[in-house]
Amino acid sequence: MNHEQLPAGVEFVTEADGIREYRLANRMKLLLVENRVAPVATLCVLYRVGSRNEAVGYTGATHLLEHMLFKGTPTFNNEKNTQIAATLQRVGANFNATTWYDRTNYYETVPSDKLELAIVLEADRMRNSFIADADRQSEMTVVRNELERGQNEPSMVLDEAVYATAFREHPYHHPTIGWRADVEHVPTARLKTFYDTFYQPDNATAILVGDFDRGQAVALIHQYFGAHPTATAPIPEVYTDEPAQQGERRLIVRRAGELALVQIAFHTPAVLGQLTVLSNEALAARALDPPVENDIFPLVVLSAALSNGITSRLYQALVERELAVEVHTNVDQFRDPGLFNIYATVTPGVEPREVEEVALIELQRVAHEGLTGADVDKAKRQIVAHVAYHRDGTANIAAQMSEAEAVADWRFFKDYAANIARVTPADVRRVARRYFTEDNRTVGHFIPKHADANENANGNPNINANGNGGLTK
The missing domain is CATH 3.30.830.10 (Metalloenzyme, LuxS/M16 peptidase-like)
Structure with missing residues (x-):
């Protein structure tokens, strides 16, 4: 039985093998794993959105958004000299983000006494990120260069062609980086809609691993992530099955x-x-x-x-x-x-x-x-x-x-x-x-x-x- 004192709006769900699961009132999931081998903690925020959630016209949107979410918020931005990357670098953080078929994740490993900064930053960009056209254009160039490097790698070219042939209907048909025309021309408004649809607390899991005080960590995550309301509309589902293949x-x-x-x-x-x-x-x-x-x-x-x-x-x-x-x-x-x-x-x-x-x-x-x-x-x-x-x-x-x-x-x-x-x-x-x-x-x-x-x-x-x-x- 769990006897810890939790903030109102946080529910303990279960525990197994050192993993503790909680649920916030806005339906965001929280997983805690205490590991005191070193005085550091890793915060990873997982969003259940990847290229499987895209369609023709905005393939690559998830990956492009991942890039744009480093461009800033009203709190963390260039004008205030509080850019996301610079802010994390100043505390010695190791950070990045990745996109794949089924998910996008953002993570940073920070000294344990800087955990609150990581929580504040990730909670802020969950709902307050700038999705600006100027940023889309600059990051589009970066992503297009990344796409072109992949097109110069024969194994990646063949793999992309095989998946596009093996999957006729399911969205695994298209590559995570997207088709070039979509990457170049997707409207900023379409990306903003995508962001507002999927970057919601009830579509996310916060995973915290490392050296931290459990009570304090739960309180901080509740304070900052719990401030976001549940999405106003249901998160769209993927329902397209790939039919059984009927021949080589x-x-x-x-x-x-x-x-x-x-x-x-x-x-x-x-x-x-x-x-x-x-x-x-x-x-x-x-x-x-x-x-x-x-x-x-x-x-x-x-x-x-x-x-x-x-x-x-x-x-x-x-x-x-x-x-x-x-x-x-x-x-x-x-x-x-x-x-x-x-x-x-x-x-x-x-x-x-x-x-x-x-x-x-x-x-x-x-x-x-x-x-x-x-x-x-x-x-x-x-x-x-x-x-x-x-x-x-x-x-x-x-x-x-x-x-x-x-x-x-x-x-x-x-x-x-x-x-x-x-x-x-x-x-x-x-x-x-x-x-x-x-x-x-x-x-x-x-x-x-x-x-x-x-x-x-x-x-x-x-x-x-x-x-x-x-x-x-």
Whole structure:
């Protein structure tokens, strides 16, 4: 039973494994994790808005807004010499913000005696940020440069094309940074509407990790964040499901580059095992009582077994045989169903189709024969060690909790290692058979070309695709 004295308007919800959950009257969630290893604290404010909340015409809005929220408020601004970055730098803070498909987060690690400053600043920019046209224009240039750097990286170009082909209807179709035309032309008024819609206390979680006085921290967060009223309108939901793929989709990107690339993607479930988009209410209920069988964890183990280390299946089949110079895999752990990806950099002189065929043979071997118990145990140990390493320090803990909150809730973070440990060889074989099918597959090849032969009349890279729902040029 909880006996702490809380300010009126703050409710204690639950506690587990050192994580305490509270709810403010404006429905903002608060998570506290006390960690006194060093006299610092990390505050992370997570907003449940990412590129999944965008549509054509304002793709990239979430990322552009992230940049603009460093431009100031009536309290923190250039004229008063209290710019956000300069103010944080003066107290020795380590700070940043990031945007992804399912979320945006802002965080700073500060000396413990400067925690109030971090809380004041984040609460202020939640509702009082300048969304000015001059700032949009300057930050648009920054973001466009970032976009152009990505377009000079072949692996990013291919990945963008694969996602745009694999997802026909769901907003994972478009990249987090947005399409260039939208980044350049989105009206400032549209960004302001986006800000007012999603930057609300009932769409946010404040995560505080480190050395702090619990009572004082709760009081400060209530004082500053609790001053904001609940949003006047419901936070808009995403409800667009991606239909089941009904045939292999293939695409080729031809543009300047050094080495050919192969990417093979399969549709997979969301982090709580669901195969459809869930409302916020349904997601919260599922996170509170997650299903016993969740295919995401065997898929994570399978990914590690396929490409972690020189003895892994794909390394031996591709790199050891000099068909590829590098290979790795990844399974998305998103709020909505994502992809299991295989990425291979082709050895010069080798045909991409050969790399693709060898990789697919290895996947079919796993689907039909499974993995040995030793292989599964090794992969699980690697994952658990990786998890432990990335939970070292207040900033890492806050970041990982933020990711969990964005896609499920903090219990996904708390129970992750235990869920990995429960995976069996039978689980791995089952998910390989279920998801590694031809009809569920999207394949992309990046073919290097000289720049002058690579561009079409509009100066754009040639992208050819075909198959169910694909593009054709």
